[in-house]
Amino acid sequence: MATAEQIKALIRAHFSEDKERFITTALQLAAHEAKRGHFSLAHEIRNLIDRAKKTPPKIFPARSEIENLVLYVEPKARLNALVVDSHINKRLKQITKEYWQQDKLKRHGLTNRRKILLVGPPGTGKTLTAEVLAGELRLPLYVILMDRLITKFMGETAAKLRKIFDLMTEYPGVYFFDEFDAIATDRASENDVGEMRRVLNSFLQFIEWDKSNSIIVAATNNPQMLDKAIFRRFDDILYYRLPTEQEIKQLIRNCLGTFKSKKLSFKELLQEAKSLSQAEITEACKEAIKICILENRKTVTTALLKNILQERRKVYEKLIVSKKKE
Ligand SMILES: Nc1ncnc2c1ncn2[C@@H]1O[C@H](COP(=O)(O)OP(=O)(O)OP(=O)(O)O)[C@@H](O)[C@H]1O
Numbered sequence: 001m002a003t004a005e006q007i008k009a010l011i012r013a014h015f016s017e018d019k020e021r022f023i024t025t026a027l028q029l030a031a032h033e034a035k036r037g038h039f040s041l042a043h044e045i046r047n048l049i050d051r052a053k054k055t056p057p058k059i060f061p062a063r064s065e066i067e068n069l070v071l072y073v074e075p076k077a078r079l080n081a082l083v084v085d086s087h088i089n090k091r092l093k094q095i096t097k098e099y100w101q102q103d104k105l106k107r108h109g110l111t112n113r114r115k116i117l118l119v120g121p122p123g124t125g126k127t128l129t130a131e132v133l134a135g136e137l138r139l140p141l142y143v144i145l146m147d148r149l150i151t152k153f154m155g156e157t158a159a160k161l162r163k164i165f166d167l168m169t170e171y172p173g174v175y176f177f178d179e180f181d182a183i184a185t186d187r188a189s190e191n192d193v194g195e196m197r198r199v200l201n202s203f204l205q206f207i208e209w210d211k212s213n214s215i216i217v218a219a220t221n222n223p224q225m226l227d228k229a230i231f232r233r234f235d236d237i238l239y240y241r242l243p244t245e246q247e248i249k250q251l252i253r254n255c256l257g258t259f260k261s262k263k264l265s266f267k268e269l270l271q272e273a274k275s276l277s278q279a280e281i282t283e284a285c286k287e288a289i290k291i292c293i294l295e296n297r298k299t300v301t302t303a304l305l306k307n308i309l310q311e312r313r314k315v316y317e318k319l320i321v322s323k324k325k326e
């Protein structure tokens with residue numbers, strides 16, 4: 001039987017709504033029972049905890065009008081899939097830590113950080129980060145469909161935005177505003193009838209007053225376009241950039257997995273991967289793996305991957321040249 005102390009600890013955790021402590025105490029109880037030879041009881045307790053942990057959060061009802069505004073994505077990625085610098089890694093761990101212990105923070109009048117702005121060039125992992133956060137927090141990922149949100153009719157965009165913020169309370173999840181500059185452009189640079197200014201003002205108000213349990217993630221490639229008032233509304237601003245040599249190696253290793261040849265020369269590959277984004281390097285590795293599979297080869301060689309990276313770089317360089325000419 002459980003000790004009196006364990007029962008009291010469970011009751012205390014329940015009434016203080018400390019989910020983490022409740023789970024820890026219940027697991028201690030299971031260990032205690034297992035030690036005393038009550039294996040099936042211990043097993044049953046662990047199963048109950050596992051099942052409760054896996055209870056999926058409420059998801060939008062199918063085919064509701066909300067579906068026109070927000071896309072539900074089942075998050076599959078976890079933190080170890082993301083190759084980022086130690087600063088971003090630490091911030092993301094802090095966000096998850098504060099989320100899991102939000103009750104503890106609330107007791108001291110504090111809230112967990114849950115409004116995050118991701119800034120950086122294309123293909124550096126911003127969308128993947130939104131997915132990783134949802135995966136780590138076991139929350140659904142809701143991608144805001146910007147083209148449906150923004151309409152040219154007066155007031156309509158702000159009304160839709162309000163609907164999304166209402167949803168955040170009812171359906172906890174990670175709400176992802178991609179291409180965020182579309183609604184958060186500098187108010188001073190506005191030259192139309194002021195509709196976008198109104199949208200931005202609404203967003204600023206909604207985000208400031210939002211008290212939901214949802215995580216708000218916004219991403220942009222154009223931070224210079226954002227209105228200055230936006231920045232202080234976020235708890236964290238994370239800056240993404242092209243990968244370092246160390247990160248390129250890690251990306252290639254992660255992506256090739258068992259297809260990586262033992263003799264792979266990173267020195268040669270680094271030359272070709274320089275200035276490519278994480279997304280392009282990942283795609284190149286996937287392309288190399290496909291060739292291996294179709295040609296019944298076991299591993300990706302340096303020559304094969306080098307060729308693919310080279311081709312990608314050429315396309316990329318051509319794009320830059322033609323952009324400069326424009
Ligand atoms: N930092 C990273 N670590 C690991 N994989 C990455 C990273 N960045 C990109 N990738 C790979 O590239 C894919 C595309 O990246 P992602 O969509 O996250 O880029 P993004 O920064 O959102 O780009 P965009 O600004 O164009 O929307 C990811 O699904 C992943 O496979």
Ligand SMILES: [Mg+2]
Nearest residue numbers: 126127178219
């Ligand atoms: Mg993206």
